[in-house]
Amino acid sequence: MFDAKVALGTWSWGSGVNGGDQVFGHHLTQTDLQAVVDSAMANGLNLWDTAAAYGQGSSETILGNCLKAYPRDDYFLSTKFTPRFAGTGDNPVADMLADSLKRLHTDYIDLYWIHNAEGVEKWTPLIIPLVKAGLVKHVGVSNHNLKQIKRAREILNAGGVQLDAVQNHFSLLHRQSEETGILDYCHQNNITFFPYMVLEQGVLTGKHDATHPFEGDSNRARTYNPMLPKLNELLAKMIKLAGQYHVAVADIATAWVIQKGTTPIIGVTKQHYIADTKNTISLKLASADMKSLESLADQAHVNTQGSWEHSMNES
Structure with missing residues (x-):
């Protein structure tokens, strides 16, 4: 459905409620992120994913400002209506979209x-x-289980609109969208699946382990540091494979989701991540390596489901 092999995520760009400083402990400036955008655009990576909820609009504002110098046809914008922040107007979806359009300096949203x-x-x-x-x-739906995806698609189809995309948490450590048939359903119905938290907020980059935990008091540190001792074998395998394939450790986790037939959303905060992201697109993991990673992930027995998520196993 969509040409891009990866999307670039901006959840960690904003600040404040649900922003990069509170969730990730990041403090990124407009200058820092302009360099990221310029490098990405120069390398043909032009699908940008954000949301009105990220930092209460501040992520959209930064992204919109960074893209202002580029022709609108040169990039693809993905943003979101978040029900729990809905207003009380006749059409809260239209109202939230209108605010997003202003922050992103555009008159339409691609997805x-x-x-x-x-x-x-x-809402549908x-x-x-x-x-x-x-x-x-x-149109896409995010954090929906299979039953909800099917119902949203029925509602849209009745109005003459297609459901083109699904976006759920999906990684080596969180595979419910595969286990419950969502991936298969998307593949069978020409719906692009966009996994987020592919790197589990940096856990699957090889930069952190039991002896090198996340610093500070961010949500990420509080959530993931207790899990790190259980991930030693998986991370060791990923580091070994990164050496064998001559790529970054994070590329192993990203290549795994791409080979599942998905278009991953990769959070980017530094310019040098762009080259790694581009390399990932052409990386092909051997079938035995895919299975080994899955086995070690299963053996870790960690639960990375976010506080905002519902189980995909729910009826």
């Missing part, structure tokens, strides 16, 4: 998501007139 499955019947119909008006080109 607009319903961020959570809180009220599939309520409200996106249909936005597509008809040309404000939204493609």
